[in-house]
Amino acid sequence: MALMMYDLAGADDEFRFSPYCWRVRMACAHKRLPLQTLPWRFTEKDRLPRPNSGTAPVLIDGDRVVADSWQIACYLDERYPDQPLFGCDMARAHTLLIKYWVEKTLQPLALRMIIYDVWCNLHDKDKEYFRQTREKRFGKPLEAIPADREQLVIQFRNALEPLRATLSDQPYICGASPSFADYCVIGMFKWAATVSPFELLEPNDALARWLQESLERLAS
Amino acid sequence: MALMMYDLAGADDEFRFSPYCWRVRMACAHKRLPLQTLPWRFTEKDRLPRPNSGTAPVLIDGDRVVADSWQIACYLDERYPDQPLFGCDMARAHTLLIKYWVEKTLQPLALRMIIYDVWCNLHDKDKEYFRQTREKRFGKPLEAIPADREQLVIQFRNALEPLRATLSDQPYICGASPSFADYCVIGMFKWAATVSPFELLEPNDALARWLQESLERLAS
Numbered sequence: 001m002a003l004m005m006y007d008l009a010g011a012d013d014e015f016r017f018s019p020y021c022w023r024v025r026m027a028c029a030h031k032r033l034p035l036q037t038l039p040w041r042f043t044e045k046d047r048l049p050r051p052n053s054g055t056a057p058v059l060i061d062g063d064r065v066v067a068d069s070w071q072i073a074c075y076l077d078e079r080y081p082d083q084p085l086f087g088c089d090m091a092r093a094h095t096l097l098i099k100y101w102v103e104k105t106l107q108p109l110a111l112r113m114i115i116y117d118v119w120c121n122l123h124d125k126d127k128e129y130f131r132q133t134r135e136k137r138f139g140k141p142l143e144a145i146p147a148d149r150e151q152l153v154i155q156f157r158n159a160l161e162p163l164r165a166t167l168s169d170q171p172y173i174c175g176a177s178p179s180f181a182d183y184c185v186i187g188m189f190k191w192a193a194t195v196s197p198f199e200l201l202e203p204n205d206a207l208a209r210w211l212q213e214s215l216e217r218l219a220s
Numbered sequence: 221m222a223l224m225m226y227d228l229a230g231a232d233d234e235f236r237f238s239p240y241c242w243r244v245r246m247a248c249a250h251k252r253l254p255l256q257t258l259p260w261r262f263t264e265k266d267r268l269p270r271p272n273s274g275t276a277p278v279l280i281d282g283d284r285v286v287a288d289s290w291q292i293a294c295y296l297d298e299r300y301p302d303q304p305l306f307g308c309d310m311a312r313a314h315t316l317l318i319k320y321w322v323e324k325t326l327q328p329l330a331l332r333m334i335i336y337d338v339w340c341n342l343h344d345k346d347k348e349y350f351r352q353t354r355e356k357r358f359g360k361p362l363e364a365i366p367a368d369r370e371q372l373v374i375q376f377r378n379a380l381e382p383l384r385a386t387l388s389d390q391p392y393i394c395g396a397s398p399s400f401a402d403y404c405v406i407g408m409f410k411w412a413a414t415v416s417p418f419e420l421l422e423p424n425d426a427l428a429r430w431l432q433e434s435l436e437r438l439a440s
Binding site: 090091092093098163172173 | 393394
């Protein structure tokens with residue numbers, strides 16, 4: 001039986017954009033595990049199987065339910081050890097820091113640039129919920145948040161300097177081929193590119209090669 | 221024969237502070253390899269054995285010379301595989317990103333706060349060289365660089381959020397025990413604490429526990 005994932009969807013059922021769900025999609029592609037997805041919206045908390053943390057992704061594998069992209073990655077590596085996401089315990093531990101680098105440093109900068117685009121793509125049933133929770137968090141209307149986008153994008157690109165330096169020494173974050181640490185960063189870029197036309201990277205950024213080759217490997 | 225390292229020294233021969241040399245010192249302590257050090261100053265380029273990149277650390281192991289803290293770590297793990305610094309190839313690849321996170325994000329912020337303190341601790345023969353090269357890089361007198369220290373320290377502490385989140389889930393960056401990725405970050409804190417009384421962390425910062433326990437493990 002294929003794995004099944006509750007996957008955040010936008011106005012259209014087929015519009016999927018969550019950076020956390022992208023991680024799981026890429027992890028399954030990495031392991032060549034078939035994955036089916038169910039569209040889900042922010043306000044459909046009651047539809048999620050338990051246990052969950054109130055948001056997607058939630059993975060169902062037979063009678064097993066696993067919530068949270070990190071827990072899902074750890075579960076997949078234990079349950080389906082071929083094509084590991086983590087080469088050893090230390091690599092898994094390092095990936096946690098890289099995951100938090102994305103979540104605490106990179107993604108908050110990106111969110112401030114594209115949050116209004118996220119809202120525009122939501123299903124009507126989610127729009128009021130998203131606006132209220134995010135405007136409370138940021139203390140201003142969604143429309144006003146990206147006002148300093150040209151300034152933020154400089155900060156964002158600077159924050160990627162450690163990654164550029166790494167990728168000038170080796171092909172992927174995980175070494176000779178991409179794995180979950182790469183997917184954590186790529187999930188953010190896929191999310192942003194899906195919801196917004198705003199270019200987070202300059203066209204000639206060295207990261208473009210890494211991003212494209214990682215995705216081609218998963219698709220092949 | 222013990223390993224020998226050219227180690228950046230200050231006014232006093234025994235005053236050692238380079239964050240890169242700290243990494244090597246910790247890597248050797250991790251592997252229980254005796255390490256002797258030779259005091260060296262910035263302006264003594266001609267004293268370094270070859271090959272070198274014009275700065276410390278340079279490691280001598282019998283007739284082998286290895287320069288650069290990252291190359292030294294990789295060399296030590298290959299030559300002395302017990303108590304590995306990297307649990308697997310993927311863990312080594314991840315460590316490179318973490319090393320560059322320190323060098324491209326954290327350390328530049330820290331340097332701008334303590335650069336004048338660094339200069340105060342240098343040997344007289346290095347003071348003019350350091351002032352000229354760094355004032356050229358920063359475009360202002362050393363004394364003027366830390367003017368916005370109270371502002372920078374907030375940025376610096378925010379930039380550590382990924383590490384705090386990681387250490388709330390696991391004891392060390394490398395998992396159950398510290399290793400080279402931890403030492404890359406700790407080298408920066410040792411460097412700063414050695415040259416400057418300025419407190420980079422708040423006294424109750426959760427990172428203090430990690431820092432202290434990592435150092436106690438190496439000393440025991």
